[in-house]
Amino acid sequence: MTNIVVLVKQVPDTYSERKLTETDHTLDRESADAVLDEINERAVEEALKIKEAGEGEVTVLCVGPDRATDAIRKALSMGADKAVHVSDEALHGSDLVATSRVIAAAIGKLDSVDLVIAGNEASDGRGGAVPAVVAELLGLPQLTHAHHLAVEGSTVKVDRETADEGITHLEANLPALVSVTEKINEPRYPSFKGIMAAKKKPVETYTVADLGIDAGEVGLTNAWSAVQSASPKPPRQAGERVEDDGEGGTKIAEYLVGQKLV
């Protein structure tokens, strides 16, 4: 029996316009449609595959505002068994260190966790460090950036993809933490049956106080970094068009040399 915890986050839909609030430069969560982060759908999918191949229970853990229940229900409707939701006004604007502490404390509330699966980064903040920090806080081996994952008995094996050094094969004893990249799988769609079943699945809700964390240690005012100002990305410049009249290759090479790219 493998007890798996999947860390899930609700993020603004990448299809809708995303922006920061005027007042404190935190993410404006009200202005955009909120969805379960796509990378987390893959993390849930991976957990469900492990469960379906053997025996296990999948718990999704979400730190986020009340509205994040929608993202939690999505994960439950895909097939996760239960959920933990940490929701607290005090968490608004928390940085990734505080968020990781809250996640680690919430995992501590669950008994006998064998495997924690997270996405390697969220599509909104993109800090990409939460999985490593959580592993560090829990004293778990961290197998990050996995594009393949297998649990064999009491070990977990992953293939990690690094920028240009090929593939690293990692192995650790359970319990362990794995973060997965978007290449790991194609997540399933929920079914309407799954949606109906999700209604009846248990969701435990905690405040930071429930986790033994002082509200004064989290939130925007206690963040180690703050966004001072923000401006939209400049519009993309039109590219240079090369007509291939037989010399296309040469022209492209000349262009690249001109830009000192080759």
Added chain:
Amino acid sequence: MPAERTLPNTEAEDLIALAREIAREELAPVAGEFEQAHRFPREQFRLLGKSGLLGLPYPERWGGGDVPYEVYLQALEEIASAWMSVGVGMSVHTMSCFALAYYGTEQQRDRWLPDMLSGQLLGAYALSEPHAGSDAAALTTRAEPDGEHYVVNGTKAWITHGGEADYYTTMVRTDPDGSKGISCLLVDAGTDGLSAAPPEQKMGMTASTTAQLVFSDARVERERLIGDEGSGLRIALDSLASGRLGIAACSVGLAQAALDEAVAYATQRTQFGTPIIDFQGIEFLLADMAAAVESSRATYLEAARRKDRGLPFGRQASIAKLVATDSAMKVTTDAVQVLGGAGYTRDFPVERYMREAKVPQIFEGTNQIQRMVIARELRRG
């Protein structure tokens, strides 16, 4: 802009979110290509089935979703807004299950309904014939009893999914006596003596096959008779009253897609130094399109709510079908106008929407027939 909906509960919200996700990720990206290649989207129907979208308004006991029509139709609208052929297919499949779900025996339902509602089997509804369109009761496809079988001879016309479906909910004549001699058979597509003619070459909805079905001494087991002999026309008309609501919802989805495309274009296209949406001539056109879309949606939802409450809804269903399909025709035509020359080319989807909008004014009872249904009730008082 996605349609703003008021839904009864979170399951309904999650269902609409699922329909939207499938529409956006799996249907919209390939619709244009499949339509141009006249390619039937069988795999896409399988995905809808697996997701529980092909049996939504039927009892859970046989694998249905048990959702009210009010909710089913809005999920259908989302699918149709991404791809009309798939929306209409979902509606026709749902209608093809109606006869068995409401008129079948317990035994028949246990045997066939789960595979139909799960979308394992794709359905079709076969009423029309070459000489019996609006006058459906004039149908002549004959079913003669022969021991444990009926021997069926005749031609069904215009059958959506003809040649692609796994079963056909088919109206046949078991007695020469006019409208009382019609019966309903649930015909397996693999029946010997049943074949589909080459598909019709249509103006639009070219990914959806429409074909004649030819029965030539086809032997259909008598246990596939749904309801009593002679009750076929009532079953057919009853199915159509609900089916029309599906066509209304699909048409609203199509019109919504055209409106969204027109607004997006009008916002970025400038002429005379101004985005064209700022010209009153265009802005009013878009406002009228939005009014047509939203009032049509309200009209089919009102009919659906009556049905969900067990109230008579035939007149309201006909009104919804009439209003929504005429609106879709106007809105898609105006969308082409908003896009100007670009709208008339295949670089944009609105010309396809306009071609697709024509047929809902014709099938499941032409809009002249809808007016007759409405007027008949008015006359009755």
